[in-house]
């Protein structure tokens with residue numbers, strides 16, 4: 001963990017009260033804190049830094065029940081390494097990361113990428129933002145993203161078919177400023193950063209993977225600057241009752257709270273409907289973008305995400 005992140009960190013268990021974390025028992029390798037403890041000055045709860053990865057979750061058992069999050073598996077890691085970085089070894093990749101980055105031209109302050117997976121958008125934003133931080137609930141993804149950040153290159157094991165795999169080595173782009181990048185394990189529904197500490201935040205293809213999407217939107221609103229804060233959201237709205245109860249969905253249902261179109265409901269919430277997000281945002285741009293996940297050489301998932309950029 002890089003030290004610059006510490007001034008923004010707060011205890012996730014104490015939210016909405018914002019209590020800072022104190023660093024202790026640290027072991028460093030150069031600028032990187034490879035192990036240590038982050039301790040809440042108020043409630044005393046401790047959060048570990050293991051293998052350089054800070055795990056700042058209210059419920060640390062979340063990482064122990066890892067396998068219940070399918071994103072911890074080797075298969076999911078290879079799917080996302082392909083989706084995020086395959087263009088860097090000459091495969092087709094996904095241009096959604098460029099499309100979304102191009103929307104946030106003016107951002108110069110700190111950037112937060114929630115549900116960052118293996119970190120492509122976080123990395124992309126490092127040549128523009130003051131600092132670029134990625135959070136994800138998957139320890140496996142964050143560890144891989146950090147290895148790429150530290151080593152400047154990484155090996156990806158990609159399925160061909162069955163148990164046959166191919167290996168690709170890829171390098172980060174020269175313009176990425178990895179000294180400004182950091183990744184931590186954190187929950188997008190309980191973001192462990194001080195209010196107003198980011199000028200821009202993204203939630204890319206995450207909303208429909210959460211138990212409480214509204215809580216996530218409120219957290220994004222809290223950590224964003226109340227003046228000129230920019231919010232970038234994309235999602236395919238693949239609502240799934242195994243992930244979130246229907247009452248929590250932001251659309252895609254006939255009746256109840258947020259019935260009808262997710263896209264329209266999301267825009268209304270962001271623009272202040274029901275006073276859920278305050279101060280409200282105004283819509284700057286919106287559209288649709290395709291992205292692909294490769295399962296193996298003859299099987300891809302093709303997803304069309306709605307996206308919007310909104311500003312305060």
Ligand SMILES: C[S@@+](CC[C@H](N)C(=O)[O-])C[C@H]1O[C@@H](n2cnc3c(N)ncnc32)[C@H](O)[C@@H]1O
Pocket residue numbers: 071083114115116117118135136137138141186187188189203204205206209210
């Ligand atoms: C569909 S993937 C999208 C990844 C990436 N943003 C992209 O668009 O390529 C969803 C990601 O959200 C992460 N995730 C799921 N629940 C989360 C939570 N509560 N907090 C933070 N990340 C979460 C998963 O581990 C996974 O990396």
